[in-house]
Amino acid sequence: MSKSVSHSEDDLVFLDKTVRVSGDNKSGLSKDVWQVLIIGGDADVHTATTFALSNVEIQNRPLAFLHAHTAQQAREVLAQEAHVAVILLDIDADQQDEGLQLVHYIRDVLHRAEVRIILRTDQPGYTPGIDAIQQFDINDYKSKSELTQIKLFTAVTAAIRSYEQICTINSSSSGLDMILRASTELMALQSLEEFATGVVTQIARLLGISPDGLFCVQEQLHNQENALFVVAAAGRFGDLINHPLSSIEDASIDRTLTRALKERRNIYGREFSALHFTGNASSNFAAFFRTGRPLTEIELRLLEVFCSNISVGLSNITLVTRLHNSAFYDSLTKLPNRTRLKEIIDDSLSSSNDLPSTLALIDIDHFAETNDTLGHQFGDLLLLSVATRLQSRLGDHLIVARVGGDTFGVLGDDIQVNPAAILAQFERPFSIDGQDVQLSATVGLVRLSEHEGRGVEALKNAHIALKRAKFQQRTGHLYFSRNMGIDIRERVNMMHALRTAFEERHLSVVYQPQIDMATRQPVGAEALLRWTTEDGSMISPNRFIPIAEYSGLIIELGEWVLRQACQELVRIHRLGFTDFMISVNVSQVQFRHPHFLSMLRHALHDTQVPPHCIELEITESMAMEEPDALIKLLDQITATGVSIAIDDFGTGFSSLSHLQKLSVDRLKIDRAFVTEITDSSRGSSIAEMIIQLGRNLELDVIAEGVEDERQAAILTELGCPLGQGYLFARPMTADALHHWLSAPK
Structure with missing residues (x-):
């Protein structure tokens, strides 16, 4: 020392x-x-x-x-x-x-x-x-x-x-308290842009520096390369918002952030910090800050904690954004979907803007056939091309949405949204992968200035106009009118009433006998569905059957009628009429249902009815559609033992060569041709040709709508073996049919 x-x-x-x-x-x-x-x-x-x-x-x-x-x-x-x-x-x-x-x-x-x-x-x-x-x-x-x-x-x-x-x-402690408060504030934000802006502000506050940074999201471009886009920025970077980061003069920032994302870590320099946010849902976000000085160790630790909290928030905001986009935007075209369009219409209707506006629904004609023929991927590209053309060619300040598979909605002023301008967009073909595809469209429109109600009613009315336009003439257009709304409301009311009637057993099956024209003896009957209201009035099948088909209720109704007919036929056979047959009408909706054949087999098995005594009646138009699929289905039906009749024959445009390939057992002459056989000006030419055709093809023929003896005599002279009509018997209940069959003839 x-x-x-x-x-x-x-x-x-x-x-x-x-x-x-x-x-x-x-x-x-x-x-x-x-x-x-x-x-x-x-x-x-x-x-x-x-x-x-x-x-x-x-x-x-x-x-x-x-x-x-x-x-x-x-x-x-x-x-x-x-x-x-x-x-x-x-x-x-x-x-x-x-x-x-x-x-x-x-x-x-x-x-x-x-x-x-x-x-x-x-x-x-x-x-x-x-x-x-x-x-x-x-x-x-x-x-x-x-x-x-x-x-x-x-x-x-x-x-x-x-x-x-x-x-x-x-x-x-102070930093953690600041992180807690900042995280709470950030979690209350709903959009990614708001959240990113909050992150820039809060990090600057945590470090005690002026906000001088940017927040980026990494997105994949069409060429499969990744690029950073600025979502929020402050200080010297403020002008970069909504721009690619590659447009920045200092290319080292882009390289540093890309490196931070690739290496999944934060990078700290003497005067900057490049932050990477971890987690599956936030791994494509990064931020850059000019700090102006090296960060202290405590600041680095606090920043790591804050970044972890931000990652959780980003995962949440990304999930919310994804859910929002799924709820309000079409995943293919990124256009507003039906729900979002309804909200936009509501805003338009409630605004003080007096400019006239029109909503148009555009349906691409026969798109399903194009999609099936060229493939779904090609179809998606075609839809994208249509969306792009509608957005770019109809004019500015309008809304284009995708409200369904091949249906687009356009909302704007009357000048931009008019039938001529819309249909003109389909005059030129669409070029997809070097292939030109010519499309046509049908348009339904509603003028919002004449509309009362909310967006959902406006969309519904535009759909009504679109359906009417497609029914009348494709590639055309119709504006909605109040009369259309009245008609559709009546149909909806009847649809609900029909379902209620079915559930409460107000529907019944009656049977109209079919007669051997030579002996006048019954050989079978046609099962017919009837609707009797509570007050005892009858509703015509011509009114409620189309509604049952439209609503899909015909599937349940058809199965019920078939089972009723099978059970009744079993009872008739027990009465001793063992050769008696029952015919059941099958609608096009039933026939195309994927489980129709399975339903038929189960009905036959459950009721134990002899299959050869059941006949299914299909219309001539059904017999002519999709011939290959129909031939296969009819072969499967006849394999069960059930026979097939073509109802209303002569009203369509049958191909004889096609008819020969079908597993058909009987032709039914439409009542219109039976009526005209007593008309001296036209005679019995069509009925006679059908009878001759049946003879040549070895098919039974039955004439329906026979109402007097003169018609019966002419049909017998022409060689028609069977008849059905008021001359012989009216439709009757099962009990009445039993008495009628047992009564002497």
């Missing part, structure tokens, strides 16, 4: 050794020095203390000394300096109250809980009370006589380390 320097017993005693200690520099403080405030009236003590610690470094940072010779000067210094680490306060017995009052001021008035206070006295053996030390958080007490240089260094080092730990804890 080297020689010591001493002036008197009460003086400070220091070693003349220079002390230098290095640390790990883990402090979260932003200052480059440790500030030490020396308070006392003895100038020599100030000089000696400064001299003793002048060459000392603690945690790789030197000490900087502040001096105050009175309590008032100390107050002024503390008011100006916010980062004093240690206070060396000289206090004597007669100055105890003044010294403790200063400590009280530091702790309770300035609320400087982090600064470490060391009391020094020149009177050996004197110490303040334990209560005072605890109350005022006095960190150490030393007699000047015992403060060698080493002891002074040890005391100051311990105080500074304690100060650093407290500051680190306080910074972490």
Whole structure:
């Protein structure tokens, strides 16, 4: 140990050794020095203390000394300096109250809980009370006589380390509290743009810097390459919002963020931070900030915590955005869907804008055939091409939506949204993968200025007009009128009433006998569905059968009628009429149902009816559609033993070559041709040709609608073997049929 320097017993005693200690520099403080405030009236003590610690470094940072010779000067210094680490306060017995009052001021008035206070006295053996030390958080007490240089260094080092730990804890606590508040604010935001803007603002606040950064999302381009797009930005990057990051002058930012995304980590530079957000739903987001300085370790830790919270928020906002897009936008074209269009119409109807506006629904004619022929992928490209043309060619300031598979909605003013302008878009072919495809469309329109109600009613009315236009003439158009609405409401009301009638057993099956024209003996009957209302009135099948087909109720009704007919036929056979047959009409909707054949087989099995005594009647138009599929289905039906009749024969345009390929057993002459056989001007030409055709094809023939003996006589003369009509019997209930069959003829 080297020689010591001493002036008197009460003086400070220091070693003349220079002390230098290095640390790990883990402090979260932003200052480059440790500030030490020396308070006392003895100038020599100030000089000696400064001299003793002048060459000392603690945690790789030197000490900087502040001096105050009175309590008032100390107050002024503390008011100006916010980062004093240690206070060396000289206090004597007669100055105890003044010294403790200063400590009280530091702790309770300035609320400087982090600064470490060391009391020094020149009177050996004197110490303040334990209560005072605890109350005022006095960190150490030393007699000047015992403060060698080493002891002074040890005391100051311990105080500074304690100060650093407290500051680190306080910074972490304050930062975490700020993160919690910021995360709560961000979670309340609904859109990605709002969330990203909030992230830029909150990170700048957390780091104590001016907002100077950008927030990007990585998206895949059509060429399968990835590119970053700026969602939010502030400071010098403010003009980049909604632009690709590649447009920035400093290409290193794009490269750095791309690297951060690729390596899935944050990258920190001396004056910037590039942040990557983890998690499956947020892994394509990144942010860049100009910090202007290296971040401290505590800032880095807080930033990592904040980024984790942001990742959770991004996952949530991404999920919400995906759900929103799924709910309101078409996944293929990215256009508004039906739900979103309805909202837009509602807004338009409630706005004060008096400009006339029109809603048009555009249906591509025969798109299903094109889609099936060329493939669904080609069909999707075709729909995209139609969407693009409608958006780009009809004009600005209109809304184009996709409301269904091949149906688009267009909302705008009357000038832009008019039939001529819309249909003109389909005059030129659409080029898809080098192939030109010519399309046509049908349009239904509604003028919102004439519309009363909400968006859902406007869309419904446009659909009504579209259906009417398609029914009347494809490639045409119709505007909705109130009469259309009345008609459709009547159909809807009847549809509900029909379902109720079916459930409450107000529907019944009646049977009209079929007669051998030569012997006038019954050979079978046709099962007919009837609807009797509660007041006893009858509703014509011509009214309710089309509605049953339209609503799909015909599937349940048809199965019920078939089972009723099979059960009735079993009862008739038990009465002794074992050759009796029953015919059941089958609608086109039933016939095309994928489970029709299975339903037929189950009905035959469950009722144990002889299949060869059941006949299914299909219309001539049904027999001519989709010939290959029909031939296969008819073969499967006849394999069950059930026979097939073509109803209303002669009203369609049958191909004889096609007719020969069908598994058909009987032709039914339509009542219109039976009626005209007594007309001298036209004669029996059509009925005669059908009878001759049946004979040539070895098919049975039955004439329906026979109402008088003259018609029966002519049909018999022409060789028609069977007849059905009011001349022989009207439709009757099952019980009435039993009596009729048993009565002598």
